[in-house]
Amino acid sequence: MKNTDDKDVRTLDIITHEVGLLEMEDGRKSTEDLRWAEGVVASMRTKIAQYRRDNLPASVPIKKAAPLTARLLAMPRAALEALFGTLVAAVGPEAQFAHRNLDALSDNDLRRMIQTIETHTKQG
């Protein structure tokens, strides 16, 4: 008798699991159930967003830019634009720059951009 009953416990456990997996693939879905599931997701997303906010550093130190080099400060606009063109060609199409319209860029902004490129590409 005991063995038969043990089998029943085991078989019931297996079939409710296997049938559950089938229901998971092809179960009934109602609008209310879907709304509930979306509500659970929304609630978890809120918790996740809160967790991310809580884990942001309290203050982010601002890194001061290095002073412009004497070499770049000595260069006139035409030389700077020529150097910038050379650097862009050397870096290739992968490079992206925040400023494209050089006419609207001050000489020092251009020097700053060139210095940044040179620092990242270890040139200059």
Place this chain on the structure above:
Amino acid sequence: MTGFTDTAPETGRNDDSDDEIETSAEPFSPDAPWVNTFEKQLTAKLIDGLRNYARPRAYAVARAGRKVDDYYARELVQDAIGDTWSGVLRWDPQRCTLEHHLIRAIQSRSDKHRKHAKENPHDAIGDFTGASHAAEVSASSVRANPEEAAQRLYSRETMALIRGLAADDKQVTRVLDAYDAGATTKEDVVAFAKMRDRTYHNAHIRLKRIVRALTDHKLASKGQA
């Protein structure tokens, strides 16, 4: 077929003897990759699928005497997700998907709830059968562990009910016989019952209909029937 039944540990949260999956006393602070993976895999489709998975498991719990309804299936899902997020249930995204982890958690917890549905004494459900009577006699003879005896009793009655509804379906009966004989995986059942994959699949679809009808009835009556 998966090996869930072989590996699932006990994870019922609300019981005295808590045995969660890889619990730790250390506070849980998931790193960014973990959070990103959790967020990506946690979809409404997965959650609704898990609710459907949990319903037959809820049926077994209800049959064991615990008063549960359709909201119990939702609670199983919601608790497993919430406890994974809080670290009560430890999930390693490198080892398994969130889906697999949550199925395991729901499987384990529902199993534990079924085993510990002791607050609801057995009632013969008004369907006095040979199986029911034999199980009563068997249960009363096991003094050492009355909880285990009650569990056997409920399982015996439930399986008698399922077998009765499947009596005219030879393939489903063969599948149940295979499980009784010790089969666990699809390969075991196919080998034991000497059936083709397609036959196995179709038999499970019909078995699903039987269990679904019983589940619908049981959960709709809020565990009272």
